[in-house]
Amino acid sequence: MQGKIILAGATGYLGGYISKEIKYQKFDFLAFGRSEEKLKKMGLADKQFQVLDVTKLDTFPKIEEPIDTVISTVGITRQKDGLSYMDVDYQANLNLLEFAIRHRARKFVYVSVLNGEQLRHLKITAAKERFVDSLKDSGLEYSIIRPNGFFSDMKDFLAMAKSGRVFLFGNGGFKLNPIHGMDLARVVIDSIASPQKEIEVGGPDIFTQNEIGKLALEALGKKIKIVHLPDWMRRTALAFMRTFTSSKTYGPIEFFLSMMAQDNIAPRHGVHRLETFFREESDHTKEAV
Numbered sequence: 001m002q003g004k005i006i007l008a009g010a011t012g013y014l015g016g017y018i019s020k021e022i023k024y025q026k027f028d029f030l031a032f033g034r035s036e037e038k039l040k041k042m043g044l045a046d047k048q049f050q051v052l053d054v055t056k057l058d059t060f061p062k063i064e065e066p067i068d069t070v071i072s073t074v075g076i077t078r079q080k081d082g083l084s085y086m087d088v089d090y091q092a093n094l095n096l097l098e099f100a101i102r103h104r105a106r107k108f109v110y111v112s113v114l115n116g117e118q119l120r121h122l123k124i125t126a127a128k129e130r131f132v133d134s135l136k137d138s139g140l141e142y143s144i145i146r147p148n149g150f151f152s153d154m155k156d157f158l159a160m161a162k163s164g165r166v167f168l169f170g171n172g173g174f175k176l177n178p179i180h181g182m183d184l185a186r187v188v189i190d191s192i193a194s195p196q197k198e199i200e201v202g203g204p205d206i207f208t209q210n211e212i213g214k215l216a217l218e219a220l221g222k223k224i225k226i227v228h229l230p231d232w233m234r235r236t237a238l239a240f241m242r243t244f245t246s247s248k249t250y251g252p253i254e255f256f257l258s259m260m261a262q263d264n265i266a267p268r269h270g271v272h273r274l275e276t277f278f279r280e281e282s283d284h285t286k287e288a289v
Contacts, residue, residue, distance in 0.1 A: 001028075001069075003105075007073075009073035010049070011035060011038040014188075018188055019042055020182070055087055056095075060099050074088065074096065085123055093135075110131070110144050111147065112144055116132065123250075123254060143199055147202065148265065149259070150179065151274060161219070165225045166226045168213060168227070169260060169261065173208050175264070177266065179270055180272035180277065182270075182272060202266030203270050234257050242254070
């Protein structure tokens, strides 16, 4: 380490876990975020965070101490505040890259998605991969982390399971191995010292979509009822939304439905189990009722 770590996107799902891991490993770091309230709720001291808007380069501070690595988890799942994917997933990260270059950072670590290069036709991924191109051309050392899905994304299965049924397109046989945020955070921190430029990462267990649906239903104490819808319905829904809605509406749905129509298997990492995650989430739901 030749200086401090800058963590952008600290108040997001993954950013929160990375912050915990950085503190656990006792690295010197500065977290960037838009909400002072959220940053303080994370237990950060005043000297450990900076309030700014990553979409506006003129809000960035000048850091006097040496910076070793900039880590970015910046991106939006659902567009808000009138911002597009290009505004955030591309331009905001480009602002961070300019900041890193200006402060002579040694390395930039960016979290994208698995198989992003093959998914440039999707609105979300197009913006992410455009930034990846800029990062590769920047001259900085870099690592691009490519997870294949978070445990938090699997909450959609739990949401369906609450009604007593899980709906899947096709036969439910496509496979994936999603990863817990804490396990992914450790991979991100390890990448700071790694020479690997592209790191594909998934969780320890590979499931079919049918198996994930079963786990979700079991966690909620429901009978196993999985309904398989013909894939033409998925394709028709995508075509309709692309034609008649804005990218703000169809972008996240386009990404989700496209990822559900293929295998998404990455090298296994971590120790957290999806079954345990579902059980904990279902317990929280019962407590809230």
